[in-house]
Amino acid sequence: MTSNTLTIEAARNALRKREITAVELTEACLAAAGASAKLNAFVHHTPDLALEMAKAADARLASGDAPSMCGIPLGIKDLFCTRGVPSQAASNILSGFTPEYESTVTTKLFADGAVMLGKLNMDEFAMGSSNENSAYGPAINPWRDGLTPGGSSGGSAAAVAADLCIAATGTDTGGSIRQPAAFTGTVGIKPTYGRVSRWGVVAYASSLDQAGPMTKSVRDAAIMLGAMAGHDAKDSTSADIAVPDFEAALTGDIRGKKIGIPREYRMDGMSDEIDVLWRRGAEMLRDAGATIVDISLPHTKYALPAYYVIAPAEASSNLARYDGVRYGMRATLDAGDGITDMYEKTRAKGFGKEVQRRVMVGAYVLSAGFYDAYYNRARKVRALIKRDFENAFADGVDAILAPATPTPAFEIGKKSGNPVEAYLNDVFTVTLNLAGLPGVSVPVGLSASGLPLGLQLIGQPWQEAELLNHAYVLEKSAGFVAKPAKWW
Amino acid sequence: MSIDTETARKVAHLARIRVEEADLPALAGELSNILTFMEQLNEVDVSEVEPMTSVTPMRLKRRADVVTDGDMQDKVLSNAPDAREGFFAVPKVVE
Numbered sequence: 001m002t003s004n005t006l007t008i009e010a011a012r013n014a015l016r017k018r019e020i021t022a023v024e025l026t027e028a029c030l031a032a033a034g035a036s037a038k039l040n041a042f043v044h045h046t047p048d049l050a051l052e053m054a055k056a057a058d059a060r061l062a063s064g065d066a067p068s069m070c071g072i073p074l075g076i077k078d079l080f081c082t083r084g085v086p087s088q089a090a091s092n093i094l095s096g097f098t099p100e101y102e103s104t105v106t107t108k109l110f111a112d113g114a115v116m117l118g119k120l121n122m123d124e125f126a127m128g129s130s131n132e133n134s135a136y137g138p139a140i141n142p143w144r145d146g147l148t149p150g151g152s153s154g155g156s157a158a159a160v161a162a163d164l165c166i167a168a169t170g171t172d173t174g175g176s177i178r179q180p181a182a183f184t185g186t187v188g189i190k191p192t193y194g195r196v197s198r199w200g201v202v203a204y205a206s207s208l209d210q211a212g213p214m215t216k217s218v219r220d221a222a223i224m225l226g227a228m229a230g231h232d233a234k235d236s237t238s239a240d241i242a243v244p245d246f247e248a249a250l251t252g253d254i255r256g257k258k259i260g261i262p263r264e265y266r267m268d269g270m271s272d273e274i275d276v277l278w279r280r281g282a283e284m285l286r287d288a289g290a291t292i293v294d295i296s297l298p299h300t301k302y303a304l305p306a307y308y309v310i311a312p313a314e315a316s317s318n319l320a321r322y323d324g325v326r327y328g329m330r331a332t333l334d335a336g337d338g339i340t341d342m343y344e345k346t347r348a349k350g351f352g353k354e355v356q357r358r359v360m361v362g363a364y365v366l367s368a369g370f371y372d373a374y375y376n377r378a379r380k381v382r383a384l385i386k387r388d389f390e391n392a393f394a395d396g397v398d399a400i401l402a403p404a405t406p407t408p409a410f411e412i413g414k415k416s417g418n419p420v421e422a423y424l425n426d427v428f429t430v431t432l433n434l435a436g437l438p439g440v441s442v443p444v445g446l447s448a449s450g451l452p453l454g455l456q457l458i459g460q461p462w463q464e465a466e467l468l469n470h471a472y473v474l475e476k477s478a479g480f481v482a483k484p485a486k487w488w
Numbered sequence: 489m490s491i492d493t494e495t496a497r498k499v500a501h502l503a504r505i506r507v508e509e510a511d512l513p514a515l516a517g518e519l520s521n522i523l524t525f526m527e528q529l530n531e532v533d534v535s536e537v538e539p540m541t542s543v544t545p546m547r548l549k550r551r552a553d554v555v556t557d558g559d560m561q562d563k564v565l566s567n568a569p570d571a572r573e574g575f576f577a578v579p580k581v582v583e
Contacts, residue, residue, distance in 0.1 A: 100563040327567035344506035363502040379539035436543035
């Protein structure tokens, strides 16, 4: 076993006991990442920077003053701005962009001594559920060649599952952490909206975007979330509330807790395997002493259409900044082209098909005459979706158990023909983004075809500690230890 | 709601994305398909509901309206496709 397969927990303990150095651990990850071209997970490698950071981490470890993340090699989703390192959001329109500043999340992680190995593939501007909408080409699922690792944080999920890094950052606007985690047998948590600063993370839909960790275990997610979370004056929506010790909350005791099973999540098109897995997951929590209750979230079926109004509307506004003037690319202009030609040609050349589609849908639903019919109506439905959850929690439910995805990982190209069909992938995950709630995806079993399957636990606002404890119990009961056999 | 070619042209222009004339009918079809999907929202009774404005009920923090950062012209311009004499350069905008 080489050290790149370690969890954060195991690596932290080995580093603190000086059984391994941060440089050795980083070199093992760099070697794994360097030999993973077929997965197309890492899209910018930063080996020199990584070794420099690892040396600094070793000095800190030697001094005895090292936080949990000190010396831990990470992959960073391309959506995070990292100073001096290409940050393209997997878009051609940001080709050549190297930020002069560092996102708050990476600043915090690096301040704790974490090491950056490079930038990870994703769907362009985080728009997609299969990593196929990427200027770098699709990332591949390490579980099987030709399968998607999910998206948008597909490179992050693939890199963690393939042990190219110890953990990775992800972002989740409609399921972009939880769905790829489920597709790759890894753990991913989307925190409560406002728990993690969005500053320096390229914006997709600002009222939905939230960053979180993608890891090999629930404990790792707890450790890394603790390092990422916290108030940031530079993000006005970041919450000024204390960050608890998430790891300390992992007691494994959920006796007397009430787990809701939402009946509306049992829907057409869900595979039998997922249904069976869901029941088994509920039994595991019951065996651990929780009470299982049926609950109703009546507006669930309207979450997807509401999301696909609100997210494109916000995207059309956020992506207006890509105009070929301040950063990124500018299309080649013809003689006599004016400034509007420059905008239109640059955006036609720089944005991929799905991004163009969403920006145009957003422009349409916000345009005069349609604002009330689409955008305002969607925001009202969003309020109802949030109210559904509030009612369930008011009835004493501590957490909600649901599938993470309708199916296991699918083949690349299978759903790219029809946008609406591709959107259905997010059916179990978008509700949380609309309601601002935390959710965690935990690997629970394998499909008949040998692919990982995940379940999702949904928690109350700001209760990530309790939520992770539920996930910890589910993880222990499921005992999921399978790893992809190396083929790449 | 069905989108015609003319509306597709208008939307593309609103979004400042150049779409070739020949591609407009296909775009119109795609947009129609997506908007039809969204029309499920019309089934919901929203008469008593206020549109959501804030995901978590919190008051936005206020801060003094003062300059906290700046004096970094080189950094601001460092990623511009065309920067000249300390400015962003664009095609002529005034005839």
